[in-house]
Amino acid sequence: RRPNHDSTDECPKRKPKKKQNVSADGENQEEKVTSGSDSGLRVSSQVDEYEQDTSDEEDIRNTVGNIPMEWYKDYPHIGYDLDGKKIFKPIRNKDELDEFLDKMENPDYWRTIHDKMTGTDVCLSDEQVDLVHRLQQGKFGDVNFNEYEPAIDFFSNEVMIHPVTNRPADKRSFIPSLIEKEKVGKLVHAIKMGWIKPRRPKETAPQYYDLWAKEDPNAILGRHKMHIPAPKMRLPGHEESYNPPPEYLLTDEERQVWEQQDPDERKLSFLPQKYLSLRAVPAFSRFIQERFERCLDLYLCPRQRKMRVNVNPEDLIPKLPRPRDLQPFPTLQSLVYHGHSSLIRSISISPSGQWLVSGSDDCTVRFWEVCTTRCLKTMEVGGPVKSVAWNPAPSISLVAVSYGENVILVNPGLGDRLICSATDQLISSYEEPEEVKDQQVQWAVPEGKAQEQGQRLILTHPKAVKQVSWHGRGDYLACVMPDDGSSLQVVIHQVSRRRTQNPFHRNKGAVQCVSFHPSRPYFLVATQRYVRVYNLIKQELTKKLMANCKWISSMAVHPGGDNVICGSYDCRLAWFDLDLSTKPYKVLRHHKKALRGVAYHKHYPLFASGSDDGTVIVCHGMVYNVTACFCFSSLALSHISFYSVREWCVSIFSPQLFGLIDVYIANHIYSNLGCIVTITLPTLSSSQVRKASSSFALTLHCPKL
């Protein structure tokens, strides 16, 4: 099949094509062949007008048409001829045997075919057989037909003198198209309006060039003032190596911890791993994620300028004078006073500096000689002693002791006998006034044993007395009975006239402690948060000091009278300068726990604070700075006091749990004198006490004993 022939000549093609189609199936093929051969026969016998017309290939011998011939199977005839007469089947009855014999004997059997239309057997001629063979091979029926005739180029480039068709030209071929005109008009309009742009010429400029050719080093945009450059990626450490030192690998426990942690909490974002060779290292599975996260950080993460503190921590420590240069101050534990069997609540030193009195929970008051730690006198009272105070007047030998609701005034009978007897005389010389006022406190004179012990007066208060405090001249005594709801919290006794007065008529909060001003007629009252300073002569409030703390525990007034320190239960020590302000000049927070007691030294600029954390801190406080000089630890402090009578001796007493009083003294004076004596002290049976006391050196540096 040549497709090129299809287009060029149609006429010769038609017949063979049909025949080829037919040759595909068996039975029809033979029929058509016979009809073809018959038409050839017919040409010779009958000449009619339809000779050339091949379209009518109707079989004219039998007019039944193209029907299945089985329909005439049961009839004697097989159809009708042109004249309408029956065509009878040939009279023969060939059975299978005849057929077989015929097949065996007849040499032309293979070229004999049965014509179903006429019912006759036709023997094909040689030409016909040849034709069948050719058709079966897919060749043209005509032997002389040349399949490969040269094609005549009909529509060629050569201009013929005659037109191909003689058809007159359409009207539209010579009248310009309106539709096209419209379209072009639209395009022109669009171009004019700039809606259609001509195709851009391809850019010829190089992709990269010297961008910074004309760079101006000072050209920094305004925006860049606020610019915070992104930090660079963190550089990898040893643990990221493919072959790290073994200590960088995680142990099983660490690995478990790592796995359980939240990815954000992990210190390392990956598990360190060790590979024996570079060949064994696999791809890092989170590589793209990490790069992506970096991208996100770069454009999504809010940036903030953070001042990195690049300080040497040593620079932060304040430059204070060396404690050594600030001496004297107590540095060594030198004396321990054993004797009390329970907590010591309060101590006081005699104005002469020779004696020490201590009151304890074991219901005793003990009098000690300071230098020798010898207990000279023990006095039992009717309850746990809350407070003791030695009369500050050197001409009077009296000690106020408070226990329960009572305050007793004791003449210890120590020291100068003249003074003692003078004191006794002073007390006994009291004459009852004519008009006895009804007082809230009852004054009584003890008798018998109590008198022998030295008790001179007993003052019975309506409530428990917490603190007693002497006025500097030694005639007045203030007692504190803390009670939140009552106006009777502080009473002031005048010993010489055995009179009691209640200075305050209104309750201003629970009073914690009181103190007389050493030089001026002031009276300081510390409530929970404030220290009130009253003028006793004018009888008015002079100042109210705000302590900036939650609960004042103790207070001390400097002997000069200008400074006050307050200790509080919230670990603060507030230092007031009365001349400056009602606010603290300085607040120190060097204790870890509540402060229990504070004390001033009389001559040196020292103050001490004792706290529940078991430490006493001695500070050297000048106006320009405060330096902590010395800190020592002891157990459960309750009350501390400076020993500041003799110039050469700076010491601090700190009573401890289980009845010990430690004395720390400044050692340099003693060491100058160069006499070292070891003294030993009787110990207590309690193992706890031994533990506490044995941890200190028991060496006293002392000039003389």
Next chain:
Amino acid sequence: MGGLQKKKYESGSATNYISRNKARKKLSLSLADFRRLCILKGIYPHEPKHKKKVNKGSTAQRTFYLLKDIRFLMHEPIVGKFREYKIFVRKLRKAYGKAEWGTAEKLRGNKPGYKLDHIIKERYPTFIDALRDVDDALSMCFLFSTFPRTGKCHVQTIELCRRLSVEWMNYIITLRSLRKVFLSIKGIYYQAEVLGQIITWLVPYQFAHDHPTDVDYRVMATFTELYTTLLGFINFRLYQTLNLVYPPKLDGKGEEESRAESEEDYAMDSERYMEVLLHLFCHSRFSHPCFGSLQEKLFEGLKFFLNREVPRESLAFVLRCFGAQVSWDKSLCIGSTYDVTDETITHHVVDRPSLEKQYINRYYVQPQWVYDCVNARMLLPVEDYFVGVTLPPHLSPFVEEKEGDYVPPEKLKLLALQKGERPEQEEEEEEEDNDDSEEEEDEDQSDDEDELKGMEEKCRVCRPIVLFQASSVKVTPGEAKPVNRQRAEQEAKAEEKRLAVMMMKKRDKYLYDKIMFGKKRSVREANKMSAKRKALDEASKANKKKKLKK
């Protein structure tokens, strides 16, 4: 008095910041476009000092941009281009929907594009600024150049990244400015010094990526767009400083020519392009003897041969940076210059447990040797790196140990080697040193213990006396205690410091405590590490002994 009452949030920091949504609305951009713009222009959110004030009293989480930044964005011509592109996409979609192929083609021909040159110039006014920021650009380009050329991003981008990264490496080789290399589990870190700027970048190992699903490739692509532009300009400038033509000519053909091949054999062409690129950097024809100090001539005169299993590109890059000659098997890649059989080869880099055919006159070393030599800036003894030998740990060259930090013993050894000491002696000394330092540390740790011990001693001294004294009060001459003056002085100093610390101001104290906490933690960690190492060493020693016995 008088005057209008001041309203809240109408001045001050509240007006200096703008929230992201408001900024987006102000610029009338979609979120994606806004994001793209921020990436390209380098606009990032700021954390205000007083968030509540800025947030108009609310404490809700919000990201804030500087209002000035947003105003600055309003003048950006690229915003217009974004809009044009959006319109273009809409038109194209419409044309396709209506099957108007002509229109579609015309539209595509007029596809709007934009250039980032002015943005680069604006973000980096000077060349040094640009160099300072090139770290991320390099890492990104190296990552993108390893992507497969299917999906995820445009092939052109990958090729461009590859080209730029190869050009960069070529420059580094030419200038010999590579300083440090580190093989990590993530990839290979390189650090180079270019015009005084320290530049570090990370190259992944040559493996196919399994692309994660939780990564937005559009963001990455935007960054890459910016980074390729930046890197291209930087490369141009760097090549210019060396008086070299940019882009470098490949194999006699200009780059343009090689790209302009017909599109039919495109795949083959692009592959060939890659190889040719490789060739470029494998044989940089320019050698600048003027550059390069002694350290940069580390491998000068050595001839290396790379076996086929080693990472060829990385090794070739590193070796060439230090002046070595490199070659590999001819069948592996183009650019091999000499054969295995060459007698003058000095080092053969192998990464397999054993090698059948070995030549006598060359060292067979593992690749780590090359990297360790580079980091140590000296030729290390090859014995530790022979084929089949357990390698010494590979240390990070980026770690600079401060005082008190943990230093692995290998590093100490290396430092000693650099000083020129012999390794054997050093080991012993080192051990001694270690012991000393540990003792010191012990001392530090056991200060409290010492105090306790002292107390106990005192107790011992006291007790008999106390017992003796229980019977009668006596005064005996005391014993003079020997006083360790140094110790006493130290104690006094420590006490002094303690007291001074006690007197610190509250603010200073807070800071001081924080610093001290950090210090203590680092000391603790260092101690932990050294203890771990000690235990491991002992365990390994015991193992060795066992083996010997067997």
